[in-house]
Amino acid sequence: MKTKEVEKKKDQLKPPKIVSPKEWEAARQQLLVKEKELTRARDSLAAERRRMPWAAVEKEYKFEGPDGKASLLDLFDGRRQLIIYRAFFEPGVVGWPDHACVGCSMMADHVGNLAHVNARDTTIVFASRAPQKDIKRLKTRMGWERVPWYTITDDFDKDFGVDEWHGHNAFIRDGDKVFRTYFINGRGDEAIGTTWSYLDITALGRQEEWEDSPKGYPQTPPYEWWNWHDEYGSDEASAKVLEQIRRGRAAGQAGGDAK
């Protein structure tokens, strides 16, 4: 919205109700009940996603990546799970060849350090129809170097519901066998971008003990698997994190909200 329009809108605001800090806190506590209800509802929806049947992917798809040809299996990069975000960057899309579609670009701006999702055995990639040389140029200019970004060369977009509109497809593999597990698009995409929102659309979830998951799923205590993005794999840093998290939980900071 242009500044002028914002100013005009602000003039039309109904005057806010001004209260004392005590009254505000009481109102906030009331709303907090609903905030927690919404969080629980989101958790239980994620639990239902984990109970979706898995659909085997039988067709062989071919992508182009920075290192040449890649199969769907290659996109997993050795991890157990894969999320593919279909971003529109190709001839015919507004902004080409300087920009990807404006909404898709905003999604890319939301992708943080992927080390955290990777630590849960999950890979995130973007896929578009543009050739790799254009993708490389775009990534450098927009500061998206960390996002693995592949070129679609066949019916992948049509087969997975992303030939006309953006969306996130989630996959899992069992050895070399690949299954489609979930699909998020439309306004569902708005909520995606944090480590937790990515993991919540995967078949295995956040892989934390409190989650309502089918029996036998990989699960570890919440908070304790996190690390600084440049310290994953370091025992010394993990021990330091663990000590700090446990101290925090003992003091009732983190643990209270985990329930």
Add this chain to the structure above:
Amino acid sequence: MTKHKTGTREEWLHARLDLLKAEKELTRRSDELAQQRQELPWVKIDKEYQFETDDGKASLKDLFRGRSQLLVYHFMLGPDYTAGCPSCSAIADGYNGIVVHLANHDVMFWTISRAPLAKLQA
């Protein structure tokens, strides 16, 4: 890991469309809650707070940078910390790219800590 239930493309699609109703319901519920947040009363802040920023001393009002709204994230990094708290660091890993979108939507976003500025810039 146990064997998970698999289905055909059609069965999968059927299950997804079923779940899509719940997805949309959650989106609406989340919109409704945001609406209620907007209806909360406001509290006037009378105390003068002072922050240190890259551009020198700043009051709470200065942090708005001319915008009408301000979001402040408290990042746990005290003077005696050798590194930022791991969960705050993981959260900070995610928000760098969105600040420009908020700033252009009349919302200023800041991260604050107790550590001296020299330590934050290091």
